[in-house]
Amino acid sequence: MYSFDSDNVVGAHPAVLQALIDCNSGKAAAYGQDEQTRQLQTRLNEVFEREVWFFLVPTGTAAxxxxxxxxxxxxxxxxxxxxxxxxxxxxxAPEFYSSGARLILLEGEYQKFSTSALQSSLKEQASGSVHHLTPAAVSLTQASECGVCYQVSELEDIAEATHRFGAKLHMDGARFSNALDRLGVTPAEMTWKAGVDCLSLGSTKNRTLNAEAIIVFDRVIAEKARFLHKRAGHLFSKMRFMSAQLNAYLKNDLWMHNVKAANEAAQTVRAALSKLDGVKFAHPTDINEIFAHVSQKYAPALAKAGVNLRPWPSARGDLHRLVLSFEDDHQYDPFRNLLHWIASHSETAERQSL
Amino acid sequence: MYSFDSDNVVGAHPAVLQALIDCNSGKAAAYGQDEQTRQLQTRLNEVFEREVWFFLVPTGTAAxxxxxxxxxxxxxxxxxxxxxxxxxxxxxAPEFYSSGARLILLEGEYQKFSTSALQSSLKEQASGSVHHLTPAAVSLTQASECGVCYQVSELEDIAEATHRFGAKLHMDGARFSNALDRLGVTPAEMTWKAGVDCLSLGSTKNRTLNAEAIIVFDRVIAEKARFLHKRAGHLFSKMRFMSAQLNAYLKNDLWMHNVKAANEAAQTVRAALSKLDGVKFAHPTDINEIFAHVSQKYAPALAKAGVNLRPWPSARGDLHRLVLSFEDDHQYDPFRNLLHWIASHSETAERQSL
Amino acid sequence: MYSFDSDNVVGAHPAVLQALIDCNSGKAAAYGQDEQTRQLQTRLNEVFEREVWFFLVPTGTAAxxxxxxxxxxxxxxxxxxxxxxxxxxxxxAPEFYSSGARLILLEGEYQKFSTSALQSSLKEQASGSVHHLTPAAVSLTQASECGVCYQVSELEDIAEATHRFGAKLHMDGARFSNALDRLGVTPAEMTWKAGVDCLSLGSTKNRTLNAEAIIVFDRVIAEKARFLHKRAGHLFSKMRFMSAQLNAYLKNDLWMHNVKAANEAAQTVRAALSKLDGVKFAHPTDINEIFAHVSQKYAPALAKAGVNLRPWPSARGDLHRLVLSFEDDHQYDPFRNLLHWIASHSETAERQSL
Amino acid sequence: MYSFDSDNVVGAHPAVLQALIDCNSGKAAAYGQDEQTRQLQTRLNEVFEREVWFFLVPTGTAAxxxxxxxxxxxxxxxxxxxxxxxxxxxxxAPEFYSSGARLILLEGEYQKFSTSALQSSLKEQASGSVHHLTPAAVSLTQASECGVCYQVSELEDIAEATHRFGAKLHMDGARFSNALDRLGVTPAEMTWKAGVDCLSLGSTKNRTLNAEAIIVFDRVIAEKARFLHKRAGHLFSKMRFMSAQLNAYLKNDLWMHNVKAANEAAQTVRAALSKLDGVKFAHPTDINEIFAHVSQKYAPALAKAGVNLRPWPSARGDLHRLVLSFEDDHQYDPFRNLLHWIASHSETAERQSL
Incomplete structure (x- = not known):
C-alpha cells in the first residue's frame, strides 16, 4: 500500500537506468576524466548560463x-x-565537514526566514570580537522544508544581507526543480543571478538513483570543495555512472517534466482534500508536498480504500505530510485511490448534509 | 587503445546492471529498510559465517x-x-574521519609490513604518556598495493600484536576477492577468524558500479560507524540500488568468478612477458597486478601492435603496472594483442639469437 | 575610576603571589611530578571528600x-x-574540543534551565536514529550567568534526567565558590553527591593569577581529558607555579573567605540601590553580581562621585551588571564611593519628597 | 641531587617574579587591553624591528x-x-589545531633537515591532485632538538623553497635565544628577514614561569590565530600577568643575559668532559645542550660526587643529554661538582697512564 511518505521511496526513471546501460560498454578514464563527465560540464554550463564548478555526491546530506x-x-x-x-x-554533517562550525537558528513562517530576521542575527554575530564566531555562511532551503518557495526578490534581499556581513549564501535545493517549476524562473535566475554562491542540486528525490550535485558559483568555495570531496570519499572512481544519471536527468528537460507532473498532482490532491470536512492545511502548497491536518476518523475508511495516510512522524498530532512523486503512467493506484475515495466520500457527505 | 591502467576503467558486470533494473519497480522504504538490504544482510552473514555489521559507501576512500x-x-x-x-x-581521509589521528608508517618488502616491525613500532608508541598518541588501529592492505598477499598465519600474528597493544585491526580489501582466490581460503578465515576487526570490502574494481562495503566484526566499531556513516553523507536514501549491486555481486559467487579470471589472466601475461629480453619483475604476481620493469625500447613496437604500455606514473623510470581486469568474453583486444605481440616478438628474438 | 565591570580586572591575592615566590627556589620535576602538585591532589581530595582527577588550565574557556x-x-x-x-x-571552544559536537539550547528563567525543559529536550534528542546526534553532555552554570544559584535538589533532578538519557553532567563553576557560600553546602554536596560528573572550578575571578581546574569525578572522562589536556597545550611544564596558586587559594579556606566578602558586598550594594528611585532589579542577587536597570539620569552625578556605572555591553538599554570583587581592605574607593553617593542621594530624594 | 635533566626544572628568574608583584596592584582591563600588554607590543616591535602580531600562550606545545x-x-x-x-x-597538537593536517617527516643530520631534502619532498607533495594533501607549512626548530643551529643562510634557502611551493615557514624557537646568542645575529635577522612567517618564541625554559609567545609576521596567519587562540582557551583574562613576565624577560636584555650564561656553561662542561676517557660526543654543542655517550662505568663515582648523570630516556644505550640552565650565582652545586669531579678524575687517569 502506498503511503505518500516521501519521494525517496520511488525508483529511478527508466531513462536514467537506460543511461547507465548505455555508458557501460568499453573503458573510461577514472575520477571524472571521462566523456560523460565532460558532457555534464557542458550541460550544466548551459543550464546555469555560465561556467560553473560541480561535485557529484551520493546524498543530499553529503551535498x-x-x-x-x-x-x-x-x-x-x-x-x-x-x-x-x-x-x-x-x-x-555541517559540523563534521567544517570541523566544528556552529549552526545559528532563525525563526520564520513556513520554515522560511525573513531578511530582517537574518540581518538582525548577522549584525549581532558580526561583532568582530574573538569571543564570538564569525558568520561564514547562510543556508536556505528552496523550496522550504514545508514546501513553500522563496520568491526571487526574497532571495536577492537575503543574498544582499549575507554578503554585506561577509558571508556566502548556500541554497539547499533538495526540491530545486519543484521550486523552478513553481516560480517559472530559470536556474540562473533562482541562483547566482540572485546572489546564491553555492547550490545543492537535488535529483534523487526526482528520480535518479543516488546522485546529487553541488553547483558552485564562487572560485574560492570550489577550490576548497575539491579537496573535501576527495577527502570524504565522494570522488567516484567510475564517475561515468554518476554523470550519466545527471546527463539523462537534464536531457530534454526530463527533470522539469518529472517535477511538473508531481507539482500538479499535489494541486489536484489538495483541491480534492479541501472538500473534506475536518481537513485543515498547515501551509500553502507550492510544490509536491501537502501539509494538512487530517482527522483520524478517516483512517479506517482510507485504509479500506487502499490508501495509507499516516500522521507525519516528525510532527505531533494529526499533521500529515503527503508527498507526491512522479510515476510514468501517472495513474498509479494510491494516487487514483485517494482521489477516488475523496470524491466518493465528499459526495456522500454532501448528500448527508442535504 | 587499452592501457592496462587500472581496474577502475572497466564498466559494471551485466548482472549488476540487471539487478538495478530488477529492483527499480515499485516503491521501497528508504535508508536501508528495504528488501534488497535485508537480503544483503543475510547474504553477508552467510559469506562471513557469522553475524556482521555492514555499511555501504560509494568509494574505497570512504570505506x-x-x-x-x-x-x-x-x-x-x-x-x-x-x-x-x-x-x-x-x-x-583517515585524518578527516578521525578528526586528527596520525598515521604511523612502517617499512616492509612488497608493501607488506612484518609482525616484528609492527610490534617494535607499537611498543614504542604505547608509552602510556600523555606526550604521545595512543595506538588505536593498524591497517593492512590485502592484497598489498603491489599485489602481494599476506598469508593467513601472517594475519594472525599481526592481529595478535595489534590486540596486545590495545589496538584494532583493519583490512583494506580493495582487492579482497583477488586475495581470497589466490590464498584459497574463505572470507571468514581471511578476516575475523584471523583477528581482523573491520574490513573494507572492495567491489568497484571487480565490476560493481560504485559500491563498497565496510564489514564490521566488532560491536563498538559498528556503533560509532553508524553515526559517522550518516554524518559524512554516505547513508543512501534509495539504499536498494546499492544493496542490489552487492547482492548481484555475491550471488552465485559472481565476485569469485570475475576475479579468478583476472588473476589467471595476470599469470598468462606474466609468463609471456618473462620470455622477453629486458623485462624484470619488481614483485611476485599474486593477483591481477603485474609490476615489471619493461625496457622502453619496446614502446614503439607495442604501440604499433595496439597495446599501450605506459610507465606507471606513481613510480619512476621504466616500472610498469599492468592491471588485468575481467571482461566477459575474456578475449578483448588489448589482452589478445599483447600476448600475440609478445609471442611473435620473442620468437623473432629467439630466431635472431640462433 | 572603578567600574564594577568584572572580577577579571582585579589582581591576585597577596597570598597567591607569595606562594609563587615560596615555590620558586630550587628545581622541581616538570609536568606535574612536583611536590606542589602532589599537595594539591591531597588537598582537592580533602575538599571534595573523595579521590578526584584534576587538570589545571589557564582560563575558564579552556576548562x-x-x-x-x-x-x-x-x-x-x-x-x-x-x-x-x-x-x-x-x-x-566546546565545538573545537569535541571536534564538532552541537550545542542544544534551552530557555529558562534567571539563565537556569528547568529539569522539565531538559527532560523534554533530551527525550526528543535521544531518538537513537542515525539522522540525529546523540546526547552526550549537559552543562549548567553554578551560579548562573546572571548570578542565580541552582538549589542542590535542582542539581539532583537535573543529574538524574541527564544520566537517564545516557549523558553526563558538567558544571561550569566560574563562580563555584560564590555559590557554595550562598547555599551553605559543601563542595561534595554541590557536585558529585548531587550527580555532577565534571566541574570547571573557577579561581581566577576569585584572585588567583590565571589558574582554573577541571575536577573530574568519572574515570572515563578523566582518561580522555588527560590527552586533550596535553594535545591542546595546557599541560604546563613548570606545573609547580600553577599548583602553588591553587594550594594557596584552598589553604585555610582563603577561597571561601574571599568570596564571602564579595557576596556580602553585593548584598550591601543591592540594599543601598533599592532605595534609589528608578532602579529595578532584573534578577535575584544570590552572589556577587547585581543586575539592575538603573536610570541613565544618575550617570552624571555618579561619575562626579567617582563611580563609573556603565550599562552592560552584552545587554541593551539601561541594564547594568555590577560585579563585586574582594579587596583586602574591603574599603576600596569605588565601593565606598558608591555606597556613600547612594546614601546621600537617597537622603536628598527623601527630603525632597517630604 | 641535580640531574642536568631539562631547563624546565629551573624556577623563574627573580626579576620575572618581581614583575608579577609590581603589576598586581590596582585593576587592569581584561583580555589584553591593559598597560603591560601595550608595553609588550611596543617592546616586541623594537626587538623584531617591525610591527608584529603576538599571542601569549602557557606552553610550547600550545605555541x-x-x-x-x-x-x-x-x-x-x-x-x-x-x-x-x-x-x-x-x-x-598540530593535528588538533589544524583539524587533521598531516605531518610529513624529513631526515637530516643533527635533527636539521636540508634545503634539498625539503625541496624534494615539497615537489612530490605539490602535485595539485585532489588525491594528495597540499603543502601548507614547513616547521623547523632553532636550535634543533639536539642543540644545533641552522645558519641564517640555511634559513634563507629553506624559506625560499617553502614559499616557492606556496607554503609558509614556522620556527619552533623553544631555545630561540640560545640560538641568537650562538649565531650572534638579531631576532629580525634570524626570523622575518630570513623568510620566517611565524615564530614560537620560547621563554619558559629561559626562566619565565609559564609564558610563551607566538610572534606572527604575516597578516593572514595572525587573523586566523586570533580566533584559534580564544577558541582553545589561551586568551588569558588577566593578561597583565602574562605580559609582565615577558616584559621583564625582554627588559635590559635579561633573556640574552640568561642564555649567554647557559651557553657558556655548556662549553665549559663540554671542554671538561672531553678530557674523560670513554666520552664521545654525539652532536656539536651549539647551545646549552650537550649530547654525549658517557660510559656507564663512571656512574657510581659520579653519584658519589653528587652528580646525577642519567642516560637520556628518549634515546637508547649510554647517550646522555646534559642541559645547562642559568642560575644567578652560577656556582650552584651540581655544576661545580661535575667540573670538580671531572678535573680530579682526569688527573688521576693521567697519572695512572704515566
Missing amino acids: NGLALGAMSTSYSTITCHRKAHIITTECG | NGLALGAMSTSYSTITCHRKAHIITTECG | NGLALGAMSTSYSTITCHRKAHIITTECG | NGLALGAMSTSYSTITCHRKAHIITTECG
Whole structure:
C-alpha cells in the first residue's frame, strides 16, 4: 500500500537506468576524466548560463555538508532556519565537514526566514570580537522544508544581507526543480543571478538513483570543495555512472517534466482534500508536498480504500505530510485511490448534509 | 587503445546492471529498510559465517576513512605501511574521519609490513604518556598495493600484536576477492577468524558500479560507524540500488568468478612477458597486478601492435603496472594483442639469437 | 575610576603571589611530578571528600571546552541554557574540543534551565536514529550567568534526567565558590553527591593569577581529558607555579573567605540601590553580581562621585551588571564611593519628597 | 641531587617574579587591553624591528600547535624533521589545531633537515591532485632538538623553497635565544628577514614561569590565530600577568643575559668532559645542550660526587643529554661538582697512564 511518505521511496526513471546501460560498454578514464563527465560540464554550463564548478555526491546530506564545509571555517557560523534539514536530520554533517562550525537558528513562517530576521542575527554575530564566531555562511532551503518557495526578490534581499556581513549564501535545493517549476524562473535566475554562491542540486528525490550535485558559483568555495570531496570519499572512481544519471536527468528537460507532473498532482490532491470536512492545511502548497491536518476518523475508511495516510512522524498530532512523486503512467493506484475515495466520500457527505 | 591502467576503467558486470533494473519497480522504504538490504544482510552473514555489521559507501576512500575513523580517536594513531593507499592517495581521509589521528608508517618488502616491525613500532608508541598518541588501529592492505598477499598465519600474528597493544585491526580489501582466490581460503578465515576487526570490502574494481562495503566484526566499531556513516553523507536514501549491486555481486559467487579470471589472466601475461629480453619483475604476481620493469625500447613496437604500455606514473623510470581486469568474453583486444605481440616478438628474438 | 565591570580586572591575592615566590627556589620535576602538585591532589581530595582527577588550565574557556570535549564525541550534543557562557562568549571552544559536537539550547528563567525543559529536550534528542546526534553532555552554570544559584535538589533532578538519557553532567563553576557560600553546602554536596560528573572550578575571578581546574569525578572522562589536556597545550611544564596558586587559594579556606566578602558586598550594594528611585532589579542577587536597570539620569552625578556605572555591553538599554570583587581592605574607593553617593542621594530624594 | 635533566626544572628568574608583584596592584582591563600588554607590543616591535602580531600562550606545545593550525588547513601538510618536538612529544597538537593536517617527516643530520631534502619532498607533495594533501607549512626548530643551529643562510634557502611551493615557514624557537646568542645575529635577522612567517618564541625554559609567545609576521596567519587562540582557551583574562613576565624577560636584555650564561656553561662542561676517557660526543654543542655517550662505568663515582648523570630516556644505550640552565650565582652545586669531579678524575687517569 502506498503511503505518500516521501519521494525517496520511488525508483529511478527508466531513462536514467537506460543511461547507465548505455555508458557501460568499453573503458573510461577514472575520477571524472571521462566523456560523460565532460558532457555534464557542458550541460550544466548551459543550464546555469555560465561556467560553473560541480561535485557529484551520493546524498543530499553529503551535498549540504560538503558545500557548507567548503564555505566556512571551524571558527565560524552557518545561519539557517531552525527547521532546516541541515539541522534536523543530517546528524551534524555541517559540523563534521567544517570541523566544528556552529549552526545559528532563525525563526520564520513556513520554515522560511525573513531578511530582517537574518540581518538582525548577522549584525549581532558580526561583532568582530574573538569571543564570538564569525558568520561564514547562510543556508536556505528552496523550496522550504514545508514546501513553500522563496520568491526571487526574497532571495536577492537575503543574498544582499549575507554578503554585506561577509558571508556566502548556500541554497539547499533538495526540491530545486519543484521550486523552478513553481516560480517559472530559470536556474540562473533562482541562483547566482540572485546572489546564491553555492547550490545543492537535488535529483534523487526526482528520480535518479543516488546522485546529487553541488553547483558552485564562487572560485574560492570550489577550490576548497575539491579537496573535501576527495577527502570524504565522494570522488567516484567510475564517475561515468554518476554523470550519466545527471546527463539523462537534464536531457530534454526530463527533470522539469518529472517535477511538473508531481507539482500538479499535489494541486489536484489538495483541491480534492479541501472538500473534506475536518481537513485543515498547515501551509500553502507550492510544490509536491501537502501539509494538512487530517482527522483520524478517516483512517479506517482510507485504509479500506487502499490508501495509507499516516500522521507525519516528525510532527505531533494529526499533521500529515503527503508527498507526491512522479510515476510514468501517472495513474498509479494510491494516487487514483485517494482521489477516488475523496470524491466518493465528499459526495456522500454532501448528500448527508442535504 | 587499452592501457592496462587500472581496474577502475572497466564498466559494471551485466548482472549488476540487471539487478538495478530488477529492483527499480515499485516503491521501497528508504535508508536501508528495504528488501534488497535485508537480503544483503543475510547474504553477508552467510559469506562471513557469522553475524556482521555492514555499511555501504560509494568509494574505497570512504570505506577506509570511515572504518578507521570509527576505530580511532582524535588523539590516537593508525599504523600502516608507508605505501598504503590510505596514506598515498586518499587526501587525508583517515585524518578527516578521525578528526586528527596520525598515521604511523612502517617499512616492509612488497608493501607488506612484518609482525616484528609492527610490534617494535607499537611498543614504542604505547608509552602510556600523555606526550604521545595512543595506538588505536593498524591497517593492512590485502592484497598489498603491489599485489602481494599476506598469508593467513601472517594475519594472525599481526592481529595478535595489534590486540596486545590495545589496538584494532583493519583490512583494506580493495582487492579482497583477488586475495581470497589466490590464498584459497574463505572470507571468514581471511578476516575475523584471523583477528581482523573491520574490513573494507572492495567491489568497484571487480565490476560493481560504485559500491563498497565496510564489514564490521566488532560491536563498538559498528556503533560509532553508524553515526559517522550518516554524518559524512554516505547513508543512501534509495539504499536498494546499492544493496542490489552487492547482492548481484555475491550471488552465485559472481565476485569469485570475475576475479579468478583476472588473476589467471595476470599469470598468462606474466609468463609471456618473462620470455622477453629486458623485462624484470619488481614483485611476485599474486593477483591481477603485474609490476615489471619493461625496457622502453619496446614502446614503439607495442604501440604499433595496439597495446599501450605506459610507465606507471606513481613510480619512476621504466616500472610498469599492468592491471588485468575481467571482461566477459575474456578475449578483448588489448589482452589478445599483447600476448600475440609478445609471442611473435620473442620468437623473432629467439630466431635472431640462433 | 572603578567600574564594577568584572572580577577579571582585579589582581591576585597577596597570598597567591607569595606562594609563587615560596615555590620558586630550587628545581622541581616538570609536568606535574612536583611536590606542589602532589599537595594539591591531597588537598582537592580533602575538599571534595573523595579521590578526584584534576587538570589545571589557564582560563575558564579552556576548562569548559576541554571538559566538554572529554565528555562528548564529535557526533553528539551538549545541552545548556541559551545564555550559557559556553555558547555566548567562548568562540566555539566546546565545538573545537569535541571536534564538532552541537550545542542544544534551552530557555529558562534567571539563565537556569528547568529539569522539565531538559527532560523534554533530551527525550526528543535521544531518538537513537542515525539522522540525529546523540546526547552526550549537559552543562549548567553554578551560579548562573546572571548570578542565580541552582538549589542542590535542582542539581539532583537535573543529574538524574541527564544520566537517564545516557549523558553526563558538567558544571561550569566560574563562580563555584560564590555559590557554595550562598547555599551553605559543601563542595561534595554541590557536585558529585548531587550527580555532577565534571566541574570547571573557577579561581581566577576569585584572585588567583590565571589558574582554573577541571575536577573530574568519572574515570572515563578523566582518561580522555588527560590527552586533550596535553594535545591542546595546557599541560604546563613548570606545573609547580600553577599548583602553588591553587594550594594557596584552598589553604585555610582563603577561597571561601574571599568570596564571602564579595557576596556580602553585593548584598550591601543591592540594599543601598533599592532605595534609589528608578532602579529595578532584573534578577535575584544570590552572589556577587547585581543586575539592575538603573536610570541613565544618575550617570552624571555618579561619575562626579567617582563611580563609573556603565550599562552592560552584552545587554541593551539601561541594564547594568555590577560585579563585586574582594579587596583586602574591603574599603576600596569605588565601593565606598558608591555606597556613600547612594546614601546621600537617597537622603536628598527623601527630603525632597517630604 | 641535580640531574642536568631539562631547563624546565629551573624556577623563574627573580626579576620575572618581581614583575608579577609590581603589576598586581590596582585593576587592569581584561583580555589584553591593559598597560603591560601595550608595553609588550611596543617592546616586541623594537626587538623584531617591525610591527608584529603576538599571542601569549602557557606552553610550547600550545605555541607550536596554534601557530601551525593558523598556518594550515585540515587538508594540508606540515613538513618537519622526523625528530621535531612537534611530532615526538606534543600529543598531536598540530593535528588538533589544524583539524587533521598531516605531518610529513624529513631526515637530516643533527635533527636539521636540508634545503634539498625539503625541496624534494615539497615537489612530490605539490602535485595539485585532489588525491594528495597540499603543502601548507614547513616547521623547523632553532636550535634543533639536539642543540644545533641552522645558519641564517640555511634559513634563507629553506624559506625560499617553502614559499616557492606556496607554503609558509614556522620556527619552533623553544631555545630561540640560545640560538641568537650562538649565531650572534638579531631576532629580525634570524626570523622575518630570513623568510620566517611565524615564530614560537620560547621563554619558559629561559626562566619565565609559564609564558610563551607566538610572534606572527604575516597578516593572514595572525587573523586566523586570533580566533584559534580564544577558541582553545589561551586568551588569558588577566593578561597583565602574562605580559609582565615577558616584559621583564625582554627588559635590559635579561633573556640574552640568561642564555649567554647557559651557553657558556655548556662549553665549559663540554671542554671538561672531553678530557674523560670513554666520552664521545654525539652532536656539536651549539647551545646549552650537550649530547654525549658517557660510559656507564663512571656512574657510581659520579653519584658519589653528587652528580646525577642519567642516560637520556628518549634515546637508547649510554647517550646522555646534559642541559645547562642559568642560575644567578652560577656556582650552584651540581655544576661545580661535575667540573670538580671531572678535573680530579682526569688527573688521576693521567697519572695512572704515566
